[in-house]
Amino acid sequence: MDAGPGHDTMGPSGAMNGKPMVSILLPYRDTAHTLDAAIASMVDQTFADWELLLIDNGSTDAGPRLAHAWSRRDPRIRLLSEARKGIAHALNSGLAHAQGRYIARMDADDRSHPDRLATQVAYLEAHPEVAVVGTRTTFATTVDRSLGMASFVAWQNTILSPHEHYVKRFVDAPLAHPTVLFRRELFEHHGGYDTGPLPEDHELWLRWMAAGVRFAKVPAELLIWNDHAYRLSRTHMNYSLDAFFSTKVKWLARWMRRTLNGRPVIIAGTSTLCRDRAAQLEAEGIAIHAFTDVRPRHLPGLVFIPHHALPSAGEVFIVSFISQRGTGDRVATYLTSRGLVEGRDFILAG
Incomplete structure (x- = not known):
């Protein structure tokens, strides 16, 4: 039986x-x-x-x-x-x-x-x-x-x-x-x-x-x-992509609350998807200071910082919500070349 x-x-x-x-x-x-x-x-x-x-x-x-x-x-x-x-x-x-x-x-x-x-x-x-x-x-x-x-x-x-x-x-x-x-x-x-x-x-x-x-x-x-x-x-x-993101954003926010130490948060990526994900992160209690991208962007009501003008390591924390496969690695390579350390000064979450 x-x-x-x-x-x-x-x-x-x-x-x-x-x-x-x-x-x-x-x-x-x-x-x-x-x-x-x-x-x-x-x-x-x-x-x-x-x-x-x-x-x-x-x-x-x-x-x-x-x-x-x-x-x-x-x-x-x-x-x-x-x-x-x-x-x-x-x-x-x-x-x-x-x-x-x-x-x-x-x-x-x-x-x-x-x-x-x-x-x-x-x-x-x-x-x-x-x-x-x-x-x-x-x-x-x-x-x-x-x-x-x-x-x-x-x-x-x-x-x-x-x-x-x-x-x-x-x-x-x-x-x-x-x-x-x-x-x-x-x-x-x-x-x-x-x-x-x-x-x-x-x-x-x-x-x-x-x-x-x-x-x-x-x-x-x-x-x-x-x-x-x-x-x-x-x-x-x-x-689904939404299920994955809604799961990880909760754990991302919990981790950031422990590790930010007062640093302002900058989001890498200015697409509609990236801004929607930033809003979900804000809903978890993480304030967003500004956005950055490789090209100049006009974002009404939001602060934009050109990628070449990003503050030095230790001054901010950067979260990349760019989701295209391979692009995140290029973001990490660029930020690392600026002296930022992955997992300490920035994180990929696209």
């Missing part, structure tokens, strides 16, 4: 002896066409001390039958069912049942390299100062117009060190959710996934980073990220 809501069932061999080192959370709903390959990629890991929690989130296809078949073949696979719709609910159910010292994420759309867990466990064992480690990803797609997603993955793959993850956290999610391995005490101390209408992974990263949690990424591409027209990141309102 199927597991009931929040209920945990085991394969026929009974309870596991001892606790596994890694608990893998794999939620699924109506993904039977890719689920088998995703599960197989975890079963084929060279690191064997794991449990795989398959969390059915209301599937109406053959996915649950596939999951049951796998659990009968491998006693390390446990079946969960979460009736409340939404990946955040499913993941929180998984966290509540996880036994491992480390928690790994996996999506039903993707495939992991056989050495993924071995590499990530070794990294966390060797780096006690880091609590979350991701991997680079290999991008695969069946969508004709996928340049934006491909560029996003390429950008994520450039971010490796804890410092890079920290200073780039307001640009976008700096690491792919299905690649992460993290220490279980993180959700015990800082909470699990927010179930509101927001991107649950980026919100979690911002919340944990605000608490001082250090993130890193191994340089190997250890997950094939399969992009398709029906992937949640393309179809669900929780992953």
Whole structure:
């Protein structure tokens, strides 16, 4: 029989002896066409001390039958069912049942390299100062117009060190959710996934980073990220541009309140979008002093400072809301050439 809501069932061999080192959370709903390959990629890991929690989130296809078949073949696979719709609910159910010292994420759309867990466990064992480690990803797609997603993955793959993850956290999610391995005490101390209408992974990263949690990424591409027209990141309102920005602006404002030390705030970017985002930041309690751009702009009722006339490091704090991919890096390069330090004197949040 199927597991009931929040209920945990085991394969026929009974309870596991001892606790596994890694608990893998794999939620699924109506993904039977890719689920088998995703599960197989975890079963084929060279690191064997794991449990795989398959969390059915209301599937109406053959996915649950596939999951049951796998659990009968491998006693390390446990079946969960979460009736409340939404990946955040499913993941929180998984966290509540996880036994491992480390928690790994996996999506039903993707495939992991056989050495993924071995590499990530070794990294966390060797780096006690880091609590979350991701991997680079290999991008695969069946969508004709996928340049934006491909560029996003390429950008994520450039971010490796804890410092890079920290200073780039307001640009976008700096690491792919299905690649992460993290220490279980993180959700015990800082909470699990927010179930509101927001991107649950980026919100979690911002919340944990605000608490001082250090993130890193191994340089190997250890997950094939399969992009398709029906992937949640393309179809669900929780992953819209507005949802991402309304989530990160709250954490940006909280961080700025702690770090501004009276410095006036200047917004880089004068487009309608940049001014709308500046208004959202003001609504979070951050006063905007002026705007800047590479070309002169007339902004009725607003202060404009030409980019070549910006004050020196330590005198102001600059937030770039320019969202075009690549432009933020050029902004950072220019400000750095003026002696400003990213994460101290300016931040990219486009």
